[in-house]
Amino acid sequence: MRKSLYMNILVPLDGSENSQKALLQACDLAKNHQGHLVLVYVVDKPLSLNLLDRKEYLGILRKFGNKVLIKGKEIAKNQGVDVTTIIKEGNISNEIVKLARNKKCNLIIVGSKGLGKTARFFLGSVSSKLANNSPCSILIVK
């Protein structure tokens, strides 16, 4: 192969069925190509909440994100795939792009639809924002 697509695969998780589908595809690819997975949950920082509500909201999201990552790690481990988990806070696509750059990822695998707020992200902006700014290739899993 000209360049291994599968050495270091970044999988943004959001707890949705679609991101789980992306994770399963990533496990398959990593397993078949001795690749490593980086699972990330990005806590999307809300702008329109007052300080107190914001703190509570972020706390809930962090807890949820950690659960999602623990479950994702378990799935990968069960398939014998080498995996790292990371939780980030900020703008979802910016954080994904930054992480892909820092971790020198070769591929980002995302579901084609996400949950709630992220649905917009995965359909509208990921595609264009990630396609524009990602340092590596992107696989959108259906």
Add this chain to the structure above:
Amino acid sequence: MRKSLYMNILVPLDGSENSQKALLQACDLAKNHQGHLVLVYVVDKPLSLNLLDRKEYLGILRKFGNKVLIKGKEIAKNQGVDVTTIIKEGNISNEIVKLARNKKCNLIIVGSKGLGKTARFFLGSVSSKLANNSPCSILIVK
């Protein structure tokens, strides 16, 4: 593997360097997984031209498209990859989605940037239009 991503790969070509990069990636994947490539060039129908200019413009694009497909086929054949070429006319993303459905493709591989008009397509709308409407997964190659 849960489901072979690489059995039948659709690669929209537009003559740009980026679509050639996508083609090379598709050749690698097809070669390594005994997959088949379907190369398509979509003649984008202009709406804002008068009938005569429109006819000439379409004629030029058809010629260009055929050249792009011949070159693409040669590249795939040289790598020992089984390949079909198809030229279509209409709205680029609609035609790609229809073809992916008709040919039961498992994966669409596109460059992250295209030429001229298609640049917009590959950055803005593919991503979202294909992600929304594609019957299969999409790999956006950087």
